[in-house]
Each structure stands twice: as C-alpha cells, then as structure tokens.
Amino acid sequence: MSGHAPAAITGIGLVTPAGIDRTTNWETVRAGITTARAVDTLAGSPVEFASVVPDTFDVDRLTGRRLSRHYDRSTQLALIAAREALDEARLTPSERADARMAVVIGTAFGGVETFEENHARFLSGGPQAVNARFLPRGLVNMVAGNLSIELGATGPSMIVSTACASGATAIGIGLDLLRSGATDIVVCGGSDASVTPLHVAGFHKLRALSQGRQHPPASASRPFDAGHDGFVMAEGAAVLVLTRETDAAALGTRPYATVAGYGTTSDAYHITAPHPEGHGAATAIRDACRAAELAPEEIDHVNAHATSTPTGDVAEAEVIARTTPNAVVTSTKGVTGHTLGAAGAIEAAYTALALHTRTVPPTANLHTPCDKAGALDLVIRYARSGRFDTALSSSFGFGGHNTVLAFTCS
Structure with missing residues (x-):
C-alpha cells in the first residue's frame, strides 16, 4: 500500500x-x-x-x-x-x-x-x-x-x-x-x-x-x-x-467509503478553550485535505465537532466557513450528545455512512444559527440528499488536540 x-x-x-x-x-x-x-x-x-x-x-x-x-x-x-x-x-x-x-x-x-x-x-x-x-x-x-x-x-x-x-x-x-x-x-x-x-x-x-x-x-x-x-x-x-x-x-466487499487522509495539530493555547482564531483547527483541516490530495474547496460535507458550547461552536463555525466554503455542514451531537473520546470514531462512522447513502443527516435541535454559523450551509430539520463525494469529520479536545479525518467515496 x-x-x-x-x-x-x-x-x-x-x-x-x-x-x-x-x-x-x-x-x-x-x-x-x-x-x-x-x-x-x-x-x-x-x-x-x-x-x-x-x-x-x-x-x-x-x-x-x-x-x-x-x-x-x-x-x-x-x-x-x-x-x-x-x-x-x-x-x-x-x-x-x-x-x-x-x-x-x-x-x-x-x-x-x-x-x-x-x-x-x-x-x-x-x-x-x-x-x-x-x-x-x-x-x-x-x-x-x-x-x-x-x-x-x-x-x-x-x-x-x-x-x-x-x-x-x-x-x-x-x-x-x-x-x-x-x-x-x-x-x-x-x-x-x-x-x-x-x-x-x-x-x-x-x-x-x-x-x-x-x-x-x-x-x-x-x-x-x-x-x-x-x-x-x-x-x-x-x-x-x-x-x-x-x-x-x-473479498468482494463494497466499502462504505475510504479514509483518504488526516491532519492532527495542537492549539498550544489553553487547557480547555479552543484558540479564538482557530489556527490549529484550520491547519488540521488543510493538512487532512492535503494528505487526501484534495483542495479544501472540493469538500462536499463536514461533520463538525460542534458540541453545543457557545465558545466552541462559534470558533468552529468561523473556521469551517473560512476553510471549506462549499461544504454542507451538520453536527450529529444534537442526536447523540457528546460521547467524549468515542465522538471522533462515532462521527467518522456517520460521515462514511453519509457518503455511502448520499445523505447528510440534520443537526437536531438547531433552529436559529448562532454567531458565525449563519455563514454555513447547515442541514436543519430534515436530512439532505445529494451528490456527496468528499467529506471531513472534525474532532477537537481539551489540551488543544485537533484531528480531522478526510473521506472519499469508494
């Protein structure tokens, strides 16, 4: 390989x-x-x-x-x-x-x-x-x-x-x-x-x-x-x-999708708060796209980390709008809550299924977008079908850990 x-x-x-x-x-x-x-x-x-x-x-x-x-x-x-x-x-x-x-x-x-x-x-x-x-x-x-x-x-x-x-x-x-x-x-x-x-x-x-x-x-x-x-x-x-x-x-197996690359960085900023300008998150997104041989503008879908905290959601929304302007965005934590160390894997699975079924699920409980999120193409109320060939799943953690996975259709 x-x-x-x-x-x-x-x-x-x-x-x-x-x-x-x-x-x-x-x-x-x-x-x-x-x-x-x-x-x-x-x-x-x-x-x-x-x-x-x-x-x-x-x-x-x-x-x-x-x-x-x-x-x-x-x-x-x-x-x-x-x-x-x-x-x-x-x-x-x-x-x-x-x-x-x-x-x-x-x-x-x-x-x-x-x-x-x-x-x-x-x-x-x-x-x-x-x-x-x-x-x-x-x-x-x-x-x-x-x-x-x-x-x-x-x-x-x-x-x-x-x-x-x-x-x-x-x-x-x-x-x-x-x-x-x-x-x-x-x-x-x-x-x-x-x-x-x-x-x-x-x-x-x-x-x-x-x-x-x-x-x-x-x-x-x-x-x-x-x-x-x-x-x-x-x-x-x-x-x-x-x-x-x-x-x-x-094996005669049709994959759900492929993991095409990933990016991982550290904010080196604060023990719990994200960097206010999202430098580490933005770099992880760009690194994941580079590793997958994709341009950020080619990303069709982003499963956002978005945990429902005011500080984190606003910072991430600004980063997504700036780095992947053409992506359809959702956060599945509206359904599952925040599963902490499991969240990145659970959301990776949902991202692969979104590509496999050509369907992006909605962000549950989202009615009025918060500051900065209004610039995103958010999936609200109902799932959205379409031609989704590329996707990112973003995960951020205490200590300034940032990991972004890039997926493509198989």
Whole structure:
C-alpha cells in the first residue's frame, strides 16, 4: 500500500445512545431523533440527564457469555461494536487469525466506572473490599488489550488518548499502520463510558455542561444554535475495519467509503478553550485535505465537532466557513450528545455512512444559527440528499488536540 493510498472501510459497528447497531444508529441520526433523558444514576448530581446507550444493551446476552463481570462498560461497548464491524467485513475467525490484524482504540477515560466502583469499595471496606478484577478491568489500555484477546488480533494493539479527539486520532493512526505495511487489517475506533456522578460534577465545575434550564433534556444538545448553553454528557463506541482497497475487492466487499487522509495539530493555547482564531483547527483541516490530495474547496460535507458550547461552536463555525466554503455542514451531537473520546470514531462512522447513502443527516435541535454559523450551509430539520463525494469529520479536545479525518467515496 502506497504512502498516499486510501484505506477502505469494510465494516462499521456502532453502540451509541442512537442504537445498538449500525442500522438503528443511522435511522435515528438521519431522522434527527434526540436521545438525552434523565438518568437514574445521576440523581442528585448537578445535571441529572445525559445520553446513554439504550437499556436493552446487555453484553452477556449479545455475546452469550458472562463478560460483564470481566470487562468495564467501556470495553463492553467497544467489543459489541467491533463484533458487528468484523462480521460486516466478512472476516471469519480463521481469516482474522491468519491476517496481521491491529487494534487501535481511542478513549478519553478508559475504565472509569470500574475505578469509581473500587474506590467506593476501598473507602467503605478497606483493601480487602477491592475487586480482584479492578486493574484488569479498569486500566486504560485494557479496552484495546481485551479487544485483541477477544478478536484474536496478534498485530499491534494500542490505546490513543487525545481527549475528545481520541477516536478520530485512532483512525488516523490505523491509516498510518496500513500505509506503512505494518499490518493488513486495522480494527480502530473509540469508546467511552464516563456518564458518572464524578465526571458530571467535574464537567459541571468547568461550566461545560448544559444545565437544562432553557430547554428540556431532549432539546439540550443544540450544536450551532443560538440557544446552546453547554454539551450533554454521553457514552458510546464505534469501530471501523480498515483494509487496503485491493484486499476489499478480493473479498468482494463494497466499502462504505475510504479514509483518504488526516491532519492532527495542537492549539498550544489553553487547557480547555479552543484558540479564538482557530489556527490549529484550520491547519488540521488543510493538512487532512492535503494528505487526501484534495483542495479544501472540493469538500462536499463536514461533520463538525460542534458540541453545543457557545465558545466552541462559534470558533468552529468561523473556521469551517473560512476553510471549506462549499461544504454542507451538520453536527450529529444534537442526536447523540457528546460521547467524549468515542465522538471522533462515532462521527467518522456517520460521515462514511453519509457518503455511502448520499445523505447528510440534520443537526437536531438547531433552529436559529448562532454567531458565525449563519455563514454555513447547515442541514436543519430534515436530512439532505445529494451528490456527496468528499467529506471531513472534525474532532477537537481539551489540551488543544485537533484531528480531522478526510473521506472519499469508494
């Protein structure tokens, strides 16, 4: 595979608030159906609502094995997404074992549910109360490590953590692994399950969350809307299977789209706020287009990071208008909320599906564009069909991390 060849997306797996499989996810996102709701475990928290995976999710039922006691929720979500993606890619267990298969997963928090549970055990019962599976469940690398074990993947296995850009960065590294010849198949994506009272309290202290004062929970995630007042916490996972285009053709698989390049930069500006002039984000967009051998003016669609925070949305809107003036723009966080380290992978999956179906989903809860967003060609209320051949998915994270993925039709 040459250093500039795109990678074929031959499988997509999704477990998000929008559904527990790819088909349900896409139907929900395309219809703009919102998912935020009151969450029992957040009762008494500063914010008591979030977007969580449907209650029907049960890793033991879905796998036919008792895995919930072994794996943190972040690993459970990633495992079910990975199984769906690999089944779609038509890779049998023996083919997976024979191939050099890598696992690259992005996460912001890893096994936080396990850490919080065992911290509570320690405080109430001392060292003896800590679960023996505490570290194998909770260590941040174990999302990828346990996936490798479950899938029989003997190639490189690694975790990427670039805050809310983690899932996108993992896909970019997966593309690099294929192009370098280090592996033949890459299972890549992101997973986070950090809708907990502690993390809600932390983001609340940063004044990053919607308080639900102006809008009910279902309407609280409002990317690019003048009424936005913060993001909605969410959980989820997405996994993509990447292969060489020639290998996909040999398997008789029609790819959803291709990952044609990516750009990654740092703002070097502030621990939480984006650069006010968007220098790092704009450079990442231009670098992604250059790597994909595209001009920014050729980009047909942008799935924006747009989390529903006033500062972030306005800064990003200005960057998109300046760098990709002909793009049709949406943010799927209006449906899913902000899935943190998984967001870049989930939105990459939605971007690939947009190209595959020639349909860009709407930005849910967007009624009146905020400052700077009025210059964008925003998809509002209903999905839009058209000839979309090229797309970008943008992801930005605390610490100034910026990652932009470029996609083309297969």
